[in-house]
Amino acid sequence: MHEPLLTIRDLKKSFGRTEVLKSIDLDVGRGEVVAVIGPSGSGKTTLLRCINFLETYDGGSVRIDGAEVGYTEGRKRRGERALARMRAETGMVFQSFNLFPHLTAAQNVMLGLTKVRRKTKAEAREIAGHWLGRVGLGHKAEALPSELSGGQQQRVGIARAVAMEPKILLLDEITSALDPELVGEVLEVVRGLAAEGMTMLMVTHEIAFARDASSRIVFMADGTIAAEGPPVELIASAEANPRLFSFLARFRASHF
C-alpha cells in the first residue's frame, strides 16, 4: 500500500474566535476522487483553501507527497518562491472562475505554463490548445473571458488548472455560480478527468454528482468530519447519523 497523496493531520483553523476547522484528519490516495459535502459554514471551503495554502492554518499538517505545503519542518512559513512551487503542484478551480479578464482563454492557460513551468510560448500554446480542446473549447482559444458563458469560463478555469499537471485538483463549488442549464457541461469535464485517474478533492452541493463521480464522500459539519465513506454506504448509513440525515433530506426531495 502506497502512502496517500494527500495527508491531513489534526488540521486546526480559527477566524478570530470562531473555530472553523477542529482537528481534521483526511487522506486522499492517488487517483481517488473525494467529494466534500456539508452545510454552509461547516468549513469545507476553508479546508480546501488550506491545502494549497491560500489560507494559513493554526495547527496540524497538510502534506502532499510527503511534503508540508505551507510551512517548513520547524513550522516556519515557507518563502514566497518555495510556496509558489508547492502551490503549482495543486490545481484549483474556483466557484467564481477567477479567470484573468485581460487574457484570452488560451493565454489564461498559458500563463502558468510559461512563468512557472518555464515552457516556451510555442509549447505552452500547444498544451493550452490541447486542454481547451479537451474541455470542448478549442474554438474559443482567442476569446476573452467576457465573451464566454459561465459554463465556458469555468471549463477554461479547469483547463488552466489541469494544464499545469498538478498532483491533485481542488474544486471549490465549481458549479455554484452557474445557471442550472450550464452545470452539466462542467460536471461532464470533471467526470472525464476522474475517469483518467486525476486525483481530485471537490467541495460540492451537487449530491447526485458526488454520489456518481466520487469514490468517497466526506460529510463535514461544524468544522469536523462527521461521516465519511463510499457514496452508497455513506448515504445508506444516513439513518444512523441525524446531522447527515437532515442534510441529505433537503436534497432527497429534489435529487433522489
Added chain:
Amino acid sequence: MLDAMIYALPFLMEGLWITVLVSLLTVSISLVAGLVLGCALIYGPLPLRLFTRLFSDTIRGIPILVLIFFVYYGFPAIGVDFDSFWAAVTALTLFKTAQVIEYVRGAVESIPRGQSEAGMAIGLTFSERLTSVIFPQALRRFLPPWINGVTDAVKGSALVSLLGVTDLMHAINQVIGRTYEAMPLYVLGAFIYFVINFSLSTLSRRLERRLSHVQA
C-alpha cells in the same frame, strides 16, 4: 487685438517651453515616485505603510500654493536650497506624487482578491502576480484619473509664476506689463492652455476606449 497677440507670441513661446518643462518634470517624476510609494502603501511593511499614508494625507491636505511657498521659503531653513524653478518643480511633484499614490491604491485595490488567488493557485510568485495579473488590469483603472491629473499638472504649473519663474503665465503678465493690453493676452494664454489640455483629454478618451475591452 490680433496685433497684440502676434506681438506677444514669441515671448509666450519661451514661457510655454518652461510650462511644458515644468509639467513634464512634475508628471514623470511623480509617476515613478507615486508608483513606488503606491505599492509601498498597499504591500509594504507596516512602518512604510504608515509613513506613506501620512505623507499622502499631509500633502493632499495642504493647498498647493502653500506647498510651493513652503518649499521655496521653508526648505532653505533646513539647509535645502533651491532656485525658484526647482523649488516650484519640487512642490508640484510632491503634490502630484500624493495624488498618484492614491490613484495606484484605488486601481490596485479595485482588482478582486480572487485574481490574486488564481495567480497563487497556478504557482505565480508575488512579483509575477503583480506584473502578469494585477498591474495589467489595474492599468485600465489607473489611466483615466492619471491623465486627468496630467491636465491638472499643466494648469497647476501656472502657480510657479508666483515664484517669478517665467512660464507661460508669467510671460503673459510680463507682456501685459509692457503693453497694458490685458484682454487679448489672457484670451491667447487661455487658448494655449486649452489646446494643450484638450489634446490631452482627447488622448485620454482614446486610450480609455482602447482599454475598455479589458473589462473586468
